[in-house]
Amino acid sequence: MKNSYTQKQQYYGDYLALDKILGAQFPESEAQNVDAHDEMLFIITHQAYELWFKQIRYELDSILEIFGSDQVNDNSGALQIVNQRMRRIVEIWRILVDQVRILETMTPMDFLDFRDLLTPASGFQSYQFRQLETSLGLRMKERHQQAYYKHQLREEDINKIHDLESKLSLFDAVDQWLKRFPFWDIEKYWRDFEVPQGADPNLHPFWATYKHTYQQGLQGLERTRIAMADFDLLFFGGEDRQTRLSPASCRAVLFINIYRDYPLLQLPFQFMEKLLQIDELMANWRYRHMIMVRRMIGMRSGTGGSSGAKYLKGALDSHHIFADFAGVATYLSSRHLSPKLTRAMERQLQFRV
Ligand code: HEM
Secondary structure, three states, rough: OOOOOOOOOOOOOOOOOHHHHHHHOOOHHOOOOOOOOOHHHHHHHHHHHHHHHHHHHHHHHHHHHHHHOOOOOOOOOOOHHHHHHHHHHHHHHHHHHHHHHHHHOHHHHHHHOOOOHHHOOHHOOHHHHHHHHHHHHOHHHHOOOOOHHHOOHHHHHHHHHHHHHOOHHHHHHHHHHHHHOOOOOOHHOOOOOOOOOOOOOOOOOOHHHHHHHHHHHHOOOOOHHHHHHHHHHHHHHHOOOOOOOOOOHHHHHHHHHHHHOOHHHHHHHHHHHHHHHHHHHHHHHHHHHHHHHHHHHHHOOOOOOOHHHHHHHHHHHHHHOOOOHHHHHHHHHOHHOOOOOOOOHHHHHHOOO
């Protein structure tokens, strides 16, 4: 890209291509001379969603490019840029959740005026929404009712999803980035670290200490409910491990959560917060959409032919992308129990000049 440009005499409507955008609403009821006032709102609402999806994809693609080019290291400004763009995505999702309210001014009877005219089209076929989910990290094998995709989406749209799946997703990019967490070298950073008696001598000093104090800190029922075998599986791996996020990344996530007040960990912590916010806001959207659908069509099937609200509930329950990051919270212990870091580690976690 170049930095120089030619100054043109712009006109508002041309610059924004308003003729195209404002001329792109074609209510089927109008074409067929059917009385259905609310179809215009239905179309414009969907188009507004699609425009915001486009902006989210644009931000997401740029974030993936930064991760893909390996610029994200602790001393570069890249993580700052990533966080700024993640924040934008979060804010757009807030608006998208809130926007459901406008369509809710349409009553079920108003919807029935034109519902049959749009069958079998459905938001299910929104390829931008599918691309967005895929770029974040949702894989076809994890999708609720996969067979339904084959029936409902055009082949070219299914291919778009598969193509994207073969590229780097945000989930995988973050996993690779966290795996490189560089501070486990015992000789360099952990030589003076005090390991309490009774801690596992086979583990890294920090993890031996952390596991020991965590276990000691469990109270009441949790002492029996939380199996330390699960702690080992999550942070050190094993055959029965179900978690997608790698053990090394789970260790980094826990460490960043505990020591997030150190300057070097602040941006990574904020970034992880944003991953969870996006997941939560998308779940909120799925929930609001499902409730709206229930109110609009009760237990009828969707125009796309699914079981309607029942399908949407299944997708809501199973399409959390960054749940592993939240899962680590099970193994956080309170601040006063957190091991004190060595001087060498503390020095590493300060900003360097
Ligand atoms: C009257 C309003 C709406 C109704 C009754 C409705 C109904 C449904 C139903 C029943 C489904 C399940 C698939 C099917 O069988 O069709 C669905 C999926 C979907 N709809 Fe809507 N919808 C409405 C508005 C919207 C709006 C405004 C959007 C914004 C883009 C949207 C986006 C989606 C998406 C992305 C899915 C797929 C969700 C997933 O698979 O997790 N819908 N909708």
